Amino acid sequence: DIQMTQSPSSLSASVGDRVTITCRASQSISTYLNWYQQQPGKAPKLLIYVASSLQRGVPSRFSGSGSGTDFTLTISSLQPEDFATYYCQQSFTIPWTFGQGTKVDI
């Protein structure tokens, strides 16, 4: 299985901050990397697919980059509704696997 490792596991930030989360794959996955946001008690929500494509309806302050094994999710100006847990997921090969999550709190 492809292992996905996120860093950091958690971070504290303030409204307006620029936040960057990193995801590393245990082998090259080209750009088959997706990002999700999960609020407590809710289902994950797709933010970014194939590394850098913004899902319809997702604010433009979210952006993704990377290829191969190293990827980043950036929130350019953190908003109150962005405090959540973020997961990366590889869609290169079965079994699809997720990172362990990065919790963003105040």
Add this chain to the structure above:
Amino acid sequence: QVQLQESGPGLVKPSQTLSLTCTISGGSVSSGSYYWTWIRQPAGKGLEWLGRVFTSGTPDYNPSLNSRVTISIDKSKNQASLKLSSVTAADTAVYFCARQNSAFYHFDYWGQGTLVSVSS
């Protein structure tokens, strides 16, 4: 707008079979553009992909489940279903159904999830 809704027993006894249904609205389970997928999340932990099914063809499963999982679709009811046999306490989790886009294999729509506890 596609909506997915999981349903099924919230409590299952050890060694029994967990059975859940995902009802799809605003879209067709017969669509050739999507897979119908099950994912679970133990309390306070990360996400685990269980398996997926297409409108036709053989389902794909996570090998970690040791052949305990079966996923199927019912076109007449526009539903996808999950069966997980020989459950233990380790199978206690929130179970999500999700639609997987066949273009880039991302999960673009999710159900709200349903908590299943395994306990005697």
